[in-house]
Amino acid sequence: MSYGRVFPAWRAAAAPHWDAYVRHAFVEGLRDGSLPRAAFLHYLVQDYLFLVHFARAWALAVTKAATIEEMRICAGTVHALIDDEMRLHVATCAEAGIDAATLAAAEERPENLAYTRYVLDAGHSGDFLDLLAALAPCVLGYGEIGARLAPAAPGASYGAWIDTYAGTDYQQVCADVGALIDGAAARALGPDPAASPRWERLCATFRTATRLEVGFWDMGLAP
Numbered sequence: 001m002s003y004g005r006v007f008p009a010w011r012a013a014a015a016p017h018w019d020a021y022v023r024h025a026f027v028e029g030l031r032d033g034s035l036p037r038a039a040f041l042h043y044l045v046q047d048y049l050f051l052v053h054f055a056r057a058w059a060l061a062v063t064k065a066a067t068i069e070e071m072r073i074c075a076g077t078v079h080a081l082i083d084d085e086m087r088l089h090v091a092t093c094a095e096a097g098i099d100a101a102t103l104a105a106a107e108e109r110p111e112n113l114a115y116t117r118y119v120l121d122a123g124h125s126g127d128f129l130d131l132l133a134a135l136a137p138c139v140l141g142y143g144e145i146g147a148r149l150a151p152a153a154p155g156a157s158y159g160a161w162i163d164t165y166a167g168t169d170y171q172q173v174c175a176d177v178g179a180l181i182d183g184a185a186a187r188a189l190g191p192d193p194a195a196s197p198r199w200e201r202l203c204a205t206f207r208t209a210t211r212l213e214v215g216f217w218d219m220g221l222a223p
């Protein structure tokens with residue numbers, strides 16, 4: 001998956017961490033169904049809390065955007081997070097006997113706190129592109145994982161989860177976010193982004209967020 005021009009360069013700069021993220025044991029457990037249900041539910045509860053703060057981060061992106069089209073994409077992501085992805089978490093947890101109140105009252109694990117607040121801080125202390133560098137591993141990593149696991153989805157225990165991220169709707173979101181990053185990078189860094197003095201710092205932000213994704217999966221395996 002390329003998802004634009006800048007993302008592949010950021011991914012290459014984060015190489016060992018990126019592989020640890022998209023090929024994590026948790027992901028392999030989703031693929032072959034060996035992931036214990038309790039670990040999956042523990043992950044979903046934490047992920048619900050994660051998505052609350054991710055919706056806030058995308059809302060911050062609305063305020064940092066430079067064009068109406070950028071605002072539309074970021075606002076659309078806030079909407080999709082709240083009305084689609086979070087609702088799916090609530091429904092899956094409800095089937096397992098975890099009600100919405102329990103979900104909302106769950107205590108955030110430190111790995112979860114670290115990740116979401118890091119992303120929010122990248123946005124508060126930086127500009128639109130700094131924020132996108134922190135948001136990118138989450139959005140595009142799940143796109144890559146979904147596409148890689150797609151052949152395993154039919155009949156798999158976690159097939160519904162895989163289908164969510166492998167599906168054309170989500171893959172289109174990834175293509176849109178890749179284009180959003182390319183546009184913001186062209187505006188802020190010029191025609192050769194990697195030659196900009198800001199480039200190393202953007203790579204570092206992307207790499208840190210990727211490491212925090214690895215930490216999130218680790219947490220998922222340790223209920």
Ligand SMILES: Cc1ncc(C[n+]2csc(CCO)c2C)c(N)n1
Nearest residue numbers: 047050054077081085138139142216
């Ligand atoms: C730990 C963690 N990382 C990534 C995602 C995936 N994700 C987060 S927000 C979003 C929509 C677009 O921003 C998607 C697909 C997740 N659920 N949990």
